[in-house]
Amino acid sequence: MLVKTTVKPRGARFPGRYIQADGAMALLGQEAQTYGKRATALVDRGIFDLLEAEVTNALAGRVDFDLARHGGECSEREISALAETARSKGADVVIGGGKALDTAKAAARDLGLPVIVVPTIAASDAPCSALAVVYNEDGTVAYDSFLPNNPNLVLVDTALIARAPARFLAAGIGDALATWYEADSCRRSGAFNCMKMPGVSLAFEVARFCRETIFEFGVAALSECDAKTAGPAIERVIEANILLSGIGFESGGVAAAHAIHHGLCELDDVHHHLHGEKVAIGVLAGLKIQGLDDEFIRVRDFCRLVRLPTRLADIGIADPTEAKLAIVARRACRAGEIIHNEPMPVTETMVINALKALI
């Protein structure tokens, strides 16, 4: 049969289901039960003691389960250890909590099992995505593992997230801030999303709504987080940081802000700063590259209100030499990099000049 080669598909991808509530953890057992009789749950060691009783209570009486402590980063060793445990116990579903969620996604993929992810902070838009970032044993990034499916369920307990330090929520706002600007760049250039095709219009509307939501509720959400309260504003911002940004970036596409983030990560100076904090600097530099000065001022003022960095010194680059900026620009602009999804050609010099505006 002849394959029609003129088809120009557009698309979007989503997590199977998304549930968010103050106290959503209590639903974990009944949700796990819909996938089978036995669950293997992996919880990040940093929060294991905090969550052990809550997870045990949620699962007990609903499914047979075993609860394992995650060793640290998502590495090949951790992924195969979890897959081995789940296989030997005969698990029907894999659950990953906290930093363990990428390990759970990758192990579930290897086993062909459904996966439930339970984020405990809202510091990035990773939870809903079909992506696991795999680290080397020394803590450096090894590679991005693209998964065939998004998680079957993303279960978000807003009370849990409200109890985490507000800095994580602010970083998630930084990651969510990039979503509209990058998706809009891809829309204008016709660049591909994570499915290697342009996004459908829904993707861009979700990205736009993501930006509107953080602009409207970001400041109030941080106040609620300071008070450790899952109030109405943090509910909206958590949804923006995790769900809207997750759909927006995967289905809309990524561009300059994340490319500049990757460039910044070449410098040791920034290693104590969170993904979303560096992405916020990438958004500001991206607006400078596009010459959108009014929007730059609007976004910079917003970043100040939501405790995001607006200058290179704020992410540890106290001494931004020409040589350092050149390293960032070279990485950001390498061939095939997502910065070339922008609607105009971007050169290393343009990136350097944009970064100089943030000194």
Ligand SMILES: [Zn+2]
């Ligand atoms: Zn990101």
